[in-house]
Amino acid sequence: MYTPPIQDQKFVLEYLIGFDSIVQQLSMNGQNTEEIDKDLIWSILDEAGKFASTVLAPINHTGDQQNSTITEEGYVRTPDGFKEAYRAMCEAGWTTLEAKSEWGGQQMPMSVSAAVCEMWHSANMSFALCHLLSQGQIYALQKSASQEQKETYLPNLVSGKWTGTMNLTEPQAGTDLSKIRTKAVREGDHYKISGQKIYITYGEHDMAENIIHLVLARTPNAPEGIQGISLFIVPKILLKNDGGLDKPNDIRCISIEKKTWNKRLANGCSAIW
DSSP states (O other), X not given: OOOOOHHHHHHIIIIIIIHHHHHHHHHHTTOOOTTOOHHHHHHHHHHHHHHIIIIITHHHHHHHHXXXXXXXXXXXXXXXXXXXXXXXXXXXXXXXXXXXGGGTOOOOOHHHHHHHHHHHHHHHHHHHHHHHHHHHHHHHHHHHSOHHHHHHHHHHHHHTSEEEEEEOOBTTBSSOGGGOXXXXXXXXXXXXXXXXEEEETTSSOSXXXXXXXXXXXXXXXXXXXXXXXXXXXXESEEEOTTSOXXXXXXXXXXXXXXXXXXXXXXXXXEEEO
């Protein structure tokens, strides 16, 4: 059973952060704040708490008992209830909470989003990590992607139709990313990437129609160390010119890392290109 700390969160937002500061943050983000009031923020927290306690918490034990499984073809199946919970999360609009409105987001302040995420991670961290990784990718693309890349990826990531990952660590490169060996060689208008990444949280799963990887790799003749590292967008399913799904990319999950603290997901999916 999970009891969300909603009253504590409301106290922090109202008396420590200050509700006026929250509204000011929304205004600075370019959002019309005329319809934003305390009742709206409180209702968001109340509904997030219900989702955490009635949807996410019940499948936490199930996930711990079942664990994710991998097929011979490299497809990962999440525990019973995870796929349905993720669909419910998307349909309720929870994946859109903090993203910019131009990409389909609600553009709520980070203080509100953090309170919501606290409840989800407390109720079922292994499930909630999927959205956390997607949210991180959304931040990165909003800040650094080209306009074409934003238009292609952000609406689908914000809606939850696609999920995102980060691919940093390699067998020989953990905390020291200057030692990564994954290569990216240009072929026409794209790059061909080869190598192996490990500890990829939600690097493979069955909850979304596509998985978008942000991959660290080196181009030929790149400088040694971190100065020679580039970041690439690598979709699990390749995209057509119109943005629709094409054929599977040449990516394969070869194992699921075993972690004593978190057995329920493909957390540490090891993938090869």
